[in-house]
Amino acid sequence: MTTHLDGNAIAGPLREIFAVDLTAAIGTCAHCRARGPLAEAEVYTRAPGAVARCARCGEVVLRLVRAEGRAWLDLHGLQSVEIRLPA
Amino acid sequence: MATLRERRAESPSAVTLAFDVPGWPGHLAGQHVDVRLTAEDGYRAQRSYSIASAPGGEGLELTVQRVDDGEVSPYLTDALEAGDPVELRGPVGGWFVWRPGDPSPVLLVGGGSGIVPLMAMVRTRRASGATAPFRLVYSVRTPADRLYVPELPGATVLYTRTAPPGEPRAPGRLTRADLAAVPPSDCFVCGPTGFVEAAADLLVDLGHDPARIRTERFGPTGG
Numbered sequence: 001m002t003t004h005l006d007g008n009a010i011a012g013p014l015r016e017i018f019a020v021d022l023t024a025a026i027g028t029c030a031h032c033r034a035r036g037p038l039a040e041a042e043v044y045t046r047a048p049g050a051v052a053r054c055a056r057c058g059e060v061v062l063r064l065v066r067a068e069g070r071a072w073l074d075l076h077g078l079q080s081v082e083i084r085l086p087a
Numbered sequence: 088m089a090t091l092r093e094r095r096a097e098s099p100s101a102v103t104l105a106f107d108v109p110g111w112p113g114h115l116a117g118q119h120v121d122v123r124l125t126a127e128d129g130y131r132a133q134r135s136y137s138i139a140s141a142p143g144g145e146g147l148e149l150t151v152q153r154v155d156d157g158e159v160s161p162y163l164t165d166a167l168e169a170g171d172p173v174e175l176r177g178p179v180g181g182w183f184v185w186r187p188g189d190p191s192p193v194l195l196v197g198g199g200s201g202i203v204p205l206m207a208m209v210r211t212r213r214a215s216g217a218t219a220p221f222r223l224v225y226s227v228r229t230p231a232d233r234l235y236v237p238e239l240p241g242a243t244v245l246y247t248r249t250a251p252p253g254e255p256r257a258p259g260r261l262t263r264a265d266l267a268a269v270p271p272s273d274c275f276v277c278g279p280t281g282f283v284e285a286a287a288d289l290l291v292d293l294g295h296d297p298a299r300i301r302t303e304r305f306g307p308t309g310g
Contacts, residue, residue: 005280008303009135009305011135011179012179021180021182023181
């Protein structure tokens with residue numbers, strides 16, 4: 001059985017790339033249109049990178065691969081991301 | 088870069104590590120840090136650990152549970168000495184957090200070392216003088232596995248394997264009855280994946296609003 005974590009587990013690697021925390025952002029799944037915080041996505045880390053899947057339909061919403069000096073970020077499974085900005 | 092100030096045993100297999108971090112920006116209760124270790128040959132390992140302390144001062148405390156075959160935790164729990172430097176990144180995470188200005192009642196449900204970020208919430212509430220009602224349900228395998236015993240006199244402790252003498256509840260996993268009779272609350276659930284999913288399902292089943300249940304899972308890849 002493959003056990004998943006959740007989006008909280010990739011808060012650090014995402015914060016390395018973005019200026020704001022992305023785990024509290026509300027994503028809309030491009031497959032089923034479910035809306036929810038990235039923190040609640042199912043995240044699998046037993047891979048060369050991290051794979052986040054929609055908690056409702058299970059489709060991939062985000063992939064992040066990190067290597068020395070570079071990162072690859074695939075967001076094509078997200079239709080949009082609503083990010084709350086600091087006041 | 089952080090420097091270990093002191094270490095304290097919390098249980099036979101868990102240690103609290105207090106770090107000095109010059110310029111630490113402070114943190115929110117529930118946030119974590121990524122700890123990165125680099126070996127002499129350049130090999131790197133990184134793990135996330137929840138912050139256990141309330142914000143205040145230039146530093147923070149982590150409580151680390153030793154995973155015997157782990158890559159990182161045995162080094163932190165057994166080998167790291169006061170004065171040693173450690174690479175910490177954070178604080179990170181903006182979802183699984185509690186803010187002292189929020190007056191809503193709170194239900195904390197922790198499994199094993201999932202208690203750590205919940206302890207930060209309890210300590211932050213205490214330190215800030217906040218009056219939001221808190222309730223804590225804490226599931227552990229045996230009495231020896233309990234963390235923070237002196238600070239949590241009001242917690243409901245559930246034992247899954249071995250209960251102390253005189254405990255009326257038979258040892259066993261979290262059940263619906265263990266979470267019953269809790270008024271509508273902001274729920275924070277943290278622990279191993281199986282525990283978190285079982286607890287969140289029970290809370291929804293008991294009528295809690297799914298939008299008020301926040302979860303954080305830690306997994307078998309830890310250590």
